Amino acid sequence: MDMFKLLCCQNQEDKFNAIWKELDKLTRAHVTEMSKKLVSDDNPKVTPGLPALGEGLDDPSVRRRRARNIKCFSHWIEAEPKEKWALLFDTLGARWGIMTSNLAEVYNWVIRGLRGCPLVGIIEGMLYGIIKYYQKRHAAAILHSTKVQTPFCDKMYKWMEKAISKASQHIVIAMGTHDNRFEITVRAKGGVGRETTLVTHEVNLG
Incomplete structure (x- = not known):
């Protein structure tokens, strides 16, 4: 599994x-x-x-x-x-990159504490809860961008740091003078059912 x-x-x-x-x-x-x-x-x-x-x-x-x-x-x-x-x-x-199908648990998390309310109360509770969630996340993102001087939130910043660290181990060769084409050779590695090998990609930023 x-x-x-x-x-x-x-x-x-x-x-x-x-x-x-x-x-x-x-x-x-x-x-x-x-x-x-x-x-x-x-x-x-x-x-x-x-x-x-x-x-x-x-x-x-x-x-x-x-x-x-x-x-x-x-x-x-x-x-x-x-x-x-x-x-x-x-x-x-x-x-959209989301592989989970456990939506029932997601809704249980959204309406926790609202199950005993009338239907109108449940809908209003969900609405105000979502608004509060976005306001909280927005405040955290603004605080982070003020401190670190980046337009990205903390989670995205950590993801980018990890990607940059991984990319620093690649070999990059510019292919051309006017167009932004590059040959990227990733570091030697093995994988599931694969022998250790070098993999080369073409990246065209144009």
């Missing part, structure tokens, strides 16, 4: 494919091991597989494999549209 969550959040195709390949390898090995265990238990009639996804998810007309026919991760996920679960395929920007 941790690897699947990592797969969902990838925004680079090579990393996405590498994790997918590793998931296929691990799930095949798991099914094979379960097969051997069942045979050793003298129960060859049961064919092991991965737990199937429930019927009627989103589109009731979609036909999914039964558990006994699911031998790897690809078989398990093949009928599910990638744009609905993978950040890499969110081409229309519907997810």
Whole structure:
């Protein structure tokens, strides 16, 4: 599940494919091991597989494999549209980088202390709570920008510091004289299912 969550959040195709390949390898090995265990238990009639996804998810007309026919991760996920679960395929920007679907807990946090109120009171409480939240965040951002002399809030500033630190380890070569094109070679590193390698990107600021 941790690897699947990592797969969902990838925004680079090579990393996405590498994790997918590793998931296929691990799930095949798991099914094979379960097969051997069942045979050793003298129960060859049961064919092991991965737990199937429930019927009627989103589109009731979609036909999914039964558990006994699911031998790897690809078989398990093949009928599910990638744009609905993978950040890499969110081409229309519907997810905005947000991968959680636990919206019920979010609303529980918003209306805490309001559940016993009439409906009008709940709506007003949510409205004033959201206004107070934005005012508080705005005040914190203004205070930070006054102290650090930056137009960004503290969280964004820390993210940028981390990105700048990572970028300082890259090799940058200007490619051209008039257009802002650069060749960026990232530091050698390994990844899930990948050998240690150098990766080069082209960045065109124009």
